[in-house]
Amino acid sequence: MWIGNASPIRLPQFFPFQKREVQIIHRASCSEALPLLTTQKFSSILVQQESNDEALKFLVQARQIQPMAPRIFMAEELKEEDVQAGINRAQVYRFVRWPLSERELWAQLEDSLQRHSMFLSRSLLLRESSHQNKQLEALTHSLEEMVEERTQYIEMSHREEAEKLSRERYLIRFIKELASQSSFEEILGILRKELRKFHKLGDPILAYRLGGEKTFFLSFQSGNFTQTESLTTFPFPKTPQIPSPELMRYLANHFGRPFIKAYVVPIELRLTNHLLSDNGEAILCVENSLSEKETIPFVEFMNDRMRLLSMALDRVLLENQLSSFSYRWEKTFDGMRDPIAIVDLEFQIVRANRKFSDRFLQHKCYESFAGRTEKCVGCPVPEALAEGHSQTGEIQVNGRVYQVHSYPVLLDGGSRPTNVVNQYVDITQSRELYLRMLQNEKMGAIGMLAGNIAHELNNPLTGLRSLAQVLLQEAPPDSNLHADLMEIEKATARSQRIIKNLLDFSKGEDQPSQLVTADEIIERTLPMLKSALRIHRTEVDLAAAESNIFVEPHLLQQVVFNLINNACQAMKDPGRLRVASRVADQKVIIEIEDTGPGISDEIKNRLFEPFFTTKKEGHGTGLGLSMSKSIIEKFGGTIQFHNVKPHGTCFTIVLPQKSPQ
């Protein structure tokens, strides 16, 4: 827009600028141009000074309405105050001195247009950038929102996660705690502690049955763990529930107090039932006064723990059962009369009952049972292990005879036994009885034989002796015939006496005691030992012919026979046997002394033990001395022995003297 008088310059319609035609609009005065400011947009505004300050005012208006159009002020004379006001008030782009050459004018216009286009592009850019800014701002905002949301979500899941984790940690701790407990009290105690977190909960009650009539209750009564039992049964519920009024009444009856509200959960006894063939059942009951709403977390809480509790309680119940089984077995074995021990392949004792030994562990069976350093003679264990089925043997320990039954144990389905159960049956007495019976039978058989022989011999002996007596009557006295017949008569008489002795000796046990003298007994016995005494020198010194003793003669005879026979056997080389009798202090003493090697200290204490023998197997039963001792003691006497110098043993029998009534 050009405002003013353009002449002398002829203003074209259009001005070329940057390949476009810019229209030039010309108005003569500011007042004429003013309305255009609001209706058209201008790229540049040129104003010629008029006489007044209209031009400046217009420029100020233009600045306000179209600030993007650069303003050029043209004046014939440029006053300093006008320039200052132009810059300050209207921000005039150029001040030009009028008139000026056409070329100069077009250059100024070009500049101005350029300026305007720069403004335009700048403003465009600004607009663009501000738009972008706005978009960016929006984006940032939404992003922030998203971040916020996200953060919230993360925070939430974090919390949830933490909650879950802590719950799990809690459960793990619970498991750990349960696992380390070995009694109902401890486990219920842990549960009790956990339940405390919920208020309004009672202490847990465990009820279980193991197939019997009894129902056991484990509960806390005024804070103390208590076990009670009941003989009345009530079916346990099979699922977690609020118990039926009947069950509540049952519990109330048992505990003798009201049960208002409770929650019961069945407990699965998997392990225990394996052992008890599915006869065990249990429930856990928790009294409470929870509202409907409060019940849900509690049930959840219980659900979380029920399996764990079941497992722990099951385990404890099983342990209790097993230990009570094992306790029962132990008691059974301890209660047995016979020693019993389980030994391994190395004779090491694995277990043993009390009868076996009180100090058996870490020992071999022969060490602790027999006090030996190697296995007992007659031990059936090796054979039992080799054969794989039970074997029996006999061992001797401290004068007792044990029949050992060895039962091999096959563990883990193996084919070779790894353990042997040994049962030690003390057969000392029965064997003694058996051998005594055998001895009696032997004596009985000898008696019968002797009876038969005596009969067979007595007949001809009677004839012989009688005939000799008859012939003696007929033979002339002092003749050789008479003397010969005399010898025959004597010999038959002696034979008769020996037979009689033999008969007496071999009589059975049930003979009455009678008054005899020790000397008589000795004299009757010695002839029966003639062959045993043959190689030894015999000294007989009898001085008790006047003193009676009250005994069963044949038994005392057997004792004397035994002692003399032993003495003869003890003397390997020809020696001296002394048989003496005397009376001292109302006692009749018989001494039988040999010159054998004497009795060693090791066997001194065992000499009178039944079955103790130093003779080879089959040569003695080991009963002789023990029977002698019991016979003498039966007569109220004693039998002892001592070694004599330089070597030999003297047995002394002391019997009470008995005066005839």
Add this chain to the structure above:
Amino acid sequence: MKVLVVDDEVLVRRSLSRALKANGHEVIEAADGNEGLKAWKATPPDLVFLDVLMPGLTGPEVLKEVGPHPTSKVILMSAFAGDHNMETAQQMGADLFVPKPFEDIFAIISMAEGLFR
């Protein structure tokens, strides 16, 4: 008097026989129970020495077969004294019991003769 000696042991018979004959008695010997029973029945003796254990009939069996014998005295002899004694012998119908072996045959003879006094 007439004496019957029943014993399976020849020496016993011989010695009794010799001793009795020396005292002037008539003696008949029998070697077992059957023979003794036959002799007893043929001529009832005044006195019988009767052994217990013999082949054939035993002494007590012979006594049973003979039945009541009021004219004969009987002395029962046994080498196995355990089963018999004076009492059981008398229950069986004997007058005297003598255990074998004899200590002195003449004492036996005089005991036997004593039965008739």
